[in-house]
Amino acid sequence: MKTCLIVDDSKVIRMVARKILQELEFETVEAADGQEALDASKASMPDAVLLDWNMPVMNGLEYLVELRKLPNGDKPIVVFCTTENDLEHIQEAMSAGANEYIMKPFDSEIIQAKFAQVGLI
Template sequence: MKSCLIVDDSKVIRMVAKKILQELQFETLEAEDGHVALELCKRKLPTAVLLDWNMPVMNGMEFMREMRALPGGKDVIVVFCTTENDISHIQEAMEAGADEYIMKPFDSEILQAKFQQVGLIEE
């Protein structure tokens, strides 16, 4: 089964994403910041990461760079999911290794479409 690590400091966002992803047949894990997420990834890499940008302890960009450096970390699909919607943030995330970018708030259709675009689910 495909797995998705949901990394967001908002419990509500994690809950909404978890519900949607489980409906899409993903096993889900949750982390409230990049540091907790990185520790989970060191134990077992997920298939994908749904990643917030602004979090305490370790932000999304820091996490992504650290996770990408892990053995197999370059194979994980990273989808940023954030309120940072200006072109410079999107460009920075994509150049740093993100596979896709979603704006908050999101819904099931948006999440499903982005996961289809990166090949995680079929149409």
């Protein structure tokens, strides 16, 4: 079973994403900020990461940069899921190694389409 790390400081967003991803047959792990996500990634590298941008401690972009430096850190498919929807943020995320970008609010259809697009399902 593929694993997806859900990284968001909102418990509600994590819960909604978890429900959608479990329906898509992903095993899910959750983190409330980038540092928790980095620790989780070091412990067990996920197949995918659904990543928020704005979080305390370490933001999503900082996490992504650190993730890509780890052994096998180039392997996870990283999908940003954020309210930051201007072209500058999207380009910055893609340059740092994101594979896809989803705008909040999202639903099951959007996540399914993006995960299919990058070959996760």
